[in-house]
Amino acid sequence: MAPKITVLFYSTYGTNHGVALEAARAAEAAGAEVRLRRCQETAPADVVDGQEAWRDQLEKTKDIPEAKPDDMEWADGYFISVPTRFGVPASQFRAFIDTLGPSWQSGALANKVVTATTSAQNPHGGQETTIQSVYVTAMHWGAIIVPPGYADPVKFEDGGNPYGYSCTPGELDETGKKSVAFQAKRLVEYAGKLGN
Numbered sequence: 001m002a003p004k005i006t007v008l009f010y011s012t013y014g015t016n017h018g019v020a021l022e023a024a025r026a027a028e029a030a031g032a033e034v035r036l037r038r039c040q041e042t043a044p045a046d047v048v049d050g051q052e053a054w055r056d057q058l059e060k061t062k063d064i065p066e067a068k069p070d071d072m073e074w075a076d077g078y079f080i081s082v083p084t085r086f087g088v089p090a091s092q093f094r095a096f097i098d099t100l101g102p103s104w105q106s107g108a109l110a111n112k113v114v115t116a117t118t119s120a121q122n123p124h125g126g127q128e129t130t131i132q133s134v135y136v137t138a139m140h141w142g143a144i145i146v147p148p149g150y151a152d153p154v155k156f157e158d159g160g161n162p163y164g165y166s167c168t169p170g171e172l173d174e175t176g177k178k179s180v181a182f183q184a185k186r187l188v189e190y191a192g193k194l195g196n
Ligand SMILES: Cc1cc2nc3c(=O)[nH]c(=O)nc-3n(C[C@H](O)[C@H](O)[C@H](O)COP(=O)(O)O)c2cc1C
Pocket: 010, 011, 012, 013, 014, 015, 016, 017, 083, 084, 085, 086, 087, 088, 118, 119, 120, 121, 122, 123, 124, 125, 126, 169
């Protein structure tokens, strides 16, 4: 059976949306069944509407289904991409995560493979801590974390974050896409090995 992967993202301005699209493409190419899901926008409508770039991004992704607990229960693995906010994941991601209490309690989140990516305005503005924060939550679920490490030569060209691909806005170039694809393929590979 094809491994089932949920690509879960939140994106205010499009960077993590771009990463999620690459991840979904690569996971499918690696043989997975993929659900691409976005975290619901929780910022007040007047705040979103007050920024053209934010409003445009929300409009652009309106046809991507919002993530539901079933998307997490269904999958064998998660590819998570979220922006850095003051060194940790955006609250829109956390708001979704906070709906997962019953799924966790029933044991439905255990034994999944997880990998994460992020973006931040500054290369040292919290990319590593954001990804690690996602992994801390994954550990509470009993997940198996699948970081890229330096297990592919592309990791010596993409900025070299071993926890997960990370970039600044506008930086997702061909090398970045190769890195995201490697990370997604590795996730699918390990989902398959575990055979949940
Ligand atoms: C409230 C807020 C907090 C942010 N905190 C950080 C930060 O701690 N470090 C940093 O480098 N960038 C920070 N940024 C910039 C975001 O990380 C950047 O906009 C994001 O990575 C873009 O991703 P997106 O295009 O998917 O929305 C912050 C942005 C906002 C709006």
